[in-house]
Amino acid sequence: MTQHTPIAYVIAGSESTGGAGIQADLRTFQELGAYGVGTLTCIVSFDPRNGWAHRFVPVDPQVVADQFEAAVTTHEPSVVKIGMLGTPATIDVVAASLRSRPWEHVVLDPVLICKGQEPGAALDTDTALREQVLPLATIVTPNLFETRTLAGVDRIETLDELVDAARRIRDLGPQYVVAKGGVELPGPDAVDVLVDGDDVHVLRVPKIGEERVSGAGCTFAAAITAEIAKGSAVADAVGVAKDVTTRGVEDRIASNAPFDAVLVGARRASR
C-alpha cells in the first residue's frame, strides 16, 4: 500500500507549561496537516514557587531507545526533528538510533539549554551534541546564542556576522543552516538566514515586541519538518516556517507564567 499520510517524527523533551518542547512540536505538525509521532527524551517542569526555575528529569536512555524502535517500526518516517536531548547519555542513544536507519532529513534544533538559562549551559552536553548529533543533521536551526556557541565566535551583531557564523556551522556537517537572529540580533527586524552552500536566503519580519516568546524555536523547526514531510523543498519549508512562527508570536498566549508562548494550532474562542 502506498503511504500518503505525511509523517512528522520528533524526538524532544516535554515542557510542562505546554508552550515549548514536544507539546509545541505536535501542535505545529497538526496545524500543518502532518501526522505527528513523538519520542520523549526528558521532562522540564518550571517551578512556580521558585522563580519558574527549570526542573529537569531525563527519560531513561533505554526507554528513549524503546520509543524510537516503536515509532520508526510503525511509521518508517523519512524526516525527523530533534529537539531538547538534555544529557550526554540521551545524546548517545539518540545518535545511535539515528544512525541505525536512513533519513531524508534530520532537522536539528540544537537546544543547548532552555530560554533564559544559557549562561549555565552544561559543556559536556554541548560537546556531545556537537560531536555526535550535528554531523547527522541535514538542517540545523540554532538561535543566536547557539549560533555563537556552535560557530565558536564571540560576537554576532550584524547580518554579515550571522551569515559568516552560519557558514562556519555548515562546515561542521549540515547541508542547510538556518541561523536565527530573532529578537536578539540588533535592529528593527527579526532576521534569520538560510545558508545552503553559496546560496543565502534572508528571512525578515518586523520584530513583534522585544521579548523572546516561549516555543518560537520549537515551532519554527517543527514547521520545517512538517513541510518537508509533506514534500516541500527546504527553502520553501523554511519560508512557511517563518510565516507560521511569526503568526504564532503575534497571536501569543499569556498565562500565569512570566513569559508568553507561541500560539499555533488552537483558536481563541470569543467570549
Ligand SMILES: Nc1ncnc2c1ncn2[C@@H]1O[C@H](COP(=O)(O)OP(=O)(O)O)[C@@H](O)[C@H]1O
Ligand atoms: N518577537 C519576535 N518577533 C518576530 N519574530 C520572532 C520574535 N521572536 C522570535 N521570532 C522568530 O521566531 C523564530 C525562533 O527564533 P528564536 O526565538 O530566536 O529561537 P529560539 O526559540 O530557538 O531561541 C525565528 O524565526 C525568529 O526570528
Ligand SMILES: Cc1ncc(COP(=O)(O)O)c(C=O)c1O
Ligand atoms: C523541553 C524543552 N524543549 C525545548 C525548549 C526550547 O524552547 P523554545 O522553542 O522556546 O526555544 C524548552 C525551553 O524551555 C524546553 O523546556
